[in-house]
Amino acid sequence: MSSYLDTGGRGGIAGWIFSTDHKRIGILYLATMTGLFFVAVVIGVLMRVEQLVLDPPLFAPQVYNAFFTVHGVIMIFMFVLPGLGAVFGNFFLPIMIGARDVSFPRLNLMSWYAFVAGTVIVFVSLFTGDGAPDTGWTFYVPFSVRTGTNVTLGLTGVFMLGFSSILTGLNFITTIHRLRAPGMTWHRMPLFAWSLYGTAWVQLLATPIVGITLLLVIAERVFGIGVFDPAKGGDPILYQHLFWTYSHPAVYIMILPAMGAITEILPTFAHRTVFGYKAIAYSSMAIAFLGSLVWGHHMFTSGMSEQANLLFSLFTFLVAVPSAIKVFNWTSTLYKGSIEVRPPMLYALTFVFLFAIGGLTGLMQGALAVNVHLHDTYFIVGHFHYVMFGGTGVAFFAALLYWFPKMFGRTYNERVANLAWAPIFVGFNLLYFGMLVLGYMGMPRRYFTHLPQYHTGHVIASVGSFILAAGLVLFFANLVVALLRGKRAESNPWGGVTLEWRIGSPPPAENFDVIPEIQGRPYRFNPEVSE
Amino acid sequence: MDRTGSETHVMPYRTLVRVWLVLLGLTGALVAAGTTLHPSLSVWAMLVITPVKAGLIFYYFMHLKYEKPLLTGLVFVTLGLLVLVIGLLFSDLFYR
Numbered sequence: 366m367s368s369y370l371d372t373g374g375r376g377g378i379a380g381w382i383f384s385t386d387h388k389r390i391g392i393l394y395l396a397t398m399t400g401l402f403f404v405a406v407v408i409g410v411l412m413r414v415e416q417l418v419l420d421p422p423l424f425a426p427q428v429y430n431a432f433f434t435v436h437g438v439i440m441i442f443m444f445v446l447p448g449l450g451a452v453f454g455n456f457f458l459p460i461m462i463g464a465r466d467v468s469f470p471r472l473n474l475m476s477w478y479a480f481v482a483g484t485v486i487v488f489v490s491l492f493t494g495d496g497a498p499d500t501g502w503t504f505y506v507p508f509s510v511r512t513g514t515n516v517t518l519g520l521t522g523v524f525m526l527g528f529s530s531i532l533t534g535l536n537f538i539t540t541i542h543r544l545r546a547p548g549m550t551w552h553r554m555p556l557f558a559w560s561l562y563g564t565a566w567v568q569l570l571a572t573p574i575v576g577i578t579l580l581l582v583i584a585e586r587v588f589g590i591g592v593f594d595p596a597k598g599g600d601p602i603l604y605q606h607l608f609w610t611y612s613h614p615a616v617y618i619m620i621l622p623a624m625g626a627i628t629e630i631l632p633t634f635a636h637r638t639v640f641g642y643k644a645i646a647y648s649s650m651a652i653a654f655l656g657s658l659v660w661g662h663h664m665f666t667s668g669m670s671e672q673a674n675l676l677f678s679l680f681t682f683l684v685a686v687p688s689a690i691k692v693f694n695w696t697s698t699l700y701k702g703s704i705e706v707r708p709p710m711l712y713a714l715t716f717v718f719l720f721a722i723g724g725l726t727g728l729m730q731g732a733l734a735v736n737v738h739l740h741d742t743y744f745i746v747g748h749f750h751y752v753m754f755g756g757t758g759v760a761f762f763a764a765l766l767y768w769f770p771k772m773f774g775r776t777y778n779e780r781v782a783n784l785a786w787a788p789i790f791v792g793f794n795l796l797y798f799g800m801l802v803l804g805y806m807g808m809p810r811r812y813f814t815h816l817p818q819y820h821t822g823h824v825i826a827s828v829g830s831f832i833l834a835a836g837l838v839l840f841f842a843n844l845v846v847a848l849l850r851g852k853r854a855e856s857n858p859w860g861g862v863t864l865e866w867r868i869g870s871p872p873p874a875e876n877f878d879v880i881p882e883i884q885g886r887p888y889r890f891n892p893e894v895s896e
Numbered sequence: 897m898d899r900t901g902s903e904t905h906v907m908p909y910r911t912l913v914r915v916w917l918v919l920l921g922l923t924g925a926l927v928a929a930g931t932t933l934h935p936s937l938s939v940w941a942m943l944v945i946t947p948v949k950a951g952l953i954f955y956y957f958m959h960l961k962y963e964k965p966l967l968t969g970l971v972f973v974t975l976g977l978l979v980l981v982i983g984l985l986f987s988d989l990f991y992r
């Protein structure tokens with residue numbers, strides 16, 4: 366059978382943007398998201414340059430406000446939220462459960478169109494009206510209602526992006542329920558599929574809340590109704606509740622598929638079955654559920670009741686339990702394995718390390734008294750870069766390195782991939798650990814300038830950002846070269862055991878000639894002993 | 897009965913209409929509670945009535961009635977937990 370890259374009916378660009386093949390849609394997401402990622406990286410680095418050049422500032426304060434808003438909106442809504450689900454979920458979920466496609470292929474393509482439409486609208490909002498949105502990615506009222514910048518259009522774009530997420534979630538739930546191959550029981554599903562399942566429910570149930578909330582802000586701006594604006598009898602705290610009721614679960618939309626991908630990579634390179642299959646599967650569901658009850662920890666200083674503060678703090682500590690279960694299971698998977706540190710494994714281990722720092726700093730913030738000191742400082746910025754970038758971002762890189770030969774049928778230069786790791790790791794920690802320290806010292810977030818006592822810290826962080834950006838360029842350049850000139854990849858270069866490694870690289874158009882019959886559990890590296 | 901959900905179930909119209917009337921009644925009760933009771937009491941009225949409405953919708957309109965007991969249990973336990981948590985958040989109304 367010919368590969369999905371050769372077929373598709375139409376040739377050229379039409380063969381891609383009109384294709385309902387889940388694999389092609391995954392690649393469409395990969396291409397758009399990587400492009401957007403780099404746009405936001407450039408803006409991030411520009412913000413770091415701003416902190417080096419103080420007097421006179423390189424960019425006006427208003428420009429800095431637009432920078433962190435656009436950087437945040439792109440990174441959150443266009444990169445980590447679709448994240449590993451949109452790219453690797455679309456590409457591999459059907460293959461991993463033994464299906465030919467997702468349940469609703471056309472809806473799948475439509476979700477990509479919604480993604481592109483939302484992106485275009487957000488970008489139009491930057492260059493039209495009275496200036497780019499300057500509210501930060503959180504669009505807090507009353508400022509977002511009163512600012513004269515182009516927030517209405519920006520919100521409309523984000524609303525569209527939400528649609529894309531809902532449609533993907535709907536598709537994955539249905540696919541997992543209805544299209545598993547014969548013998549693929551729930552407990553035989555690869556753990557990446559489990560993580561997508563937990564995520565999909567959050568996408569489906571939580572995203573509509575933020576959609577409506579953003580619509581209310583639009584209505585408030587356009588028609589002047591007073592839902593949130595205190596001057597009109599509205600309640601700004603209500604906005605924060607509604608926003609975080611979605612946006613906190615959303616961080617689990619970002620991280621769960623990342624954890625799922627790591628759970629695929631570690632056993633493959635430790636050459637042993639995953640430790641605690643059920644614990645990992647159910648902890649995904651526990652994270653999805655408990656994670657929906659902790660939104661208030663973004664609002665400890667907002668003036669809500671003490672009682673609510675106490676409860677949200679308690680739940681925040683509780684949600685650390687299933688996350689820690691995963692970390693312990695990963696380390697136990699490595700124990701007595703025959704570990705081979707090739708590029709995907711190197712990045713996967715980096716994920717575990719950086720995510721642990723992100724998670725532990727999260728617990729620090731979860732303590733009420735400490736939170737008062739840390740709220741709205743660089744500590745928060747450092748923390749969420751550790752989880753979202755060190756976590757989801759690095760897991761995205763690991764997954765890309767792991768599945769690249771399968772997706773494109775080409776191998777990349779492993780030495781260069783390892784080489785790129787060094788500046789990424791060093792730059793990352795200089796930049797974001799620097800931010801943690803700066804925040805602890807009291808540097809507030811979202812300021813275009815700083816007091817002299819923070820200058821050394823800022824210089825270190827900025828140098829870190831340059832090193833990091835150089836590493837990112839090297840990382841992706843290596844893959845682009847591989848795409849154009851890489852050697853042909855074998856169908857199973859790493860010795861993986863899940864279904865995707867049993868079909869050709871790149872996979873054939875409909876994945877399987879004959880739908881496979883599943884005999885046993887996944888991750889059987891040594892079938893004679895481990896079943 | 898095949899419980900996989902691949903076949904269509906026919907819910908008698910009579911049941912649907914009855915449930916609908918109950919829902920309308922409960923909505924009326926909610927509005928009444930919201931307008932007549934003291935705010936600290938109306939919260940409790942809402943915490944009781946809203947989940948009942950949600951439960952009815954899940955059970956009849958969303959066909960939970962025809963699902964395996966495990967799934968039905970899971971949905972209602974989750975709903976119960978959610979109500980419990982939100983109730984706890986409001987529990988300081990007693991002494992605020």
Ligand code: HEM
Pocket residue numbers: 406409410412413433434436437438440441444445500501502503746750753754758809810811812830833834
């Ligand atoms: C080289 C890469 C990156 C650099 C140099 C960078 C740098 C920065 C800087 C300087 C800020 C503003 C700090 C402030 O003044 O408050 C910021 C904010 C932010 N960054 Fe990044 N970042 C990078 C990558 C990422 C990634 C990968 C993500 C997400 C996955 C991300 C998400 C965010 C978010 C959500 C904000 C907050 C925006 C807001 O305050 O509204 N960044 N970043």
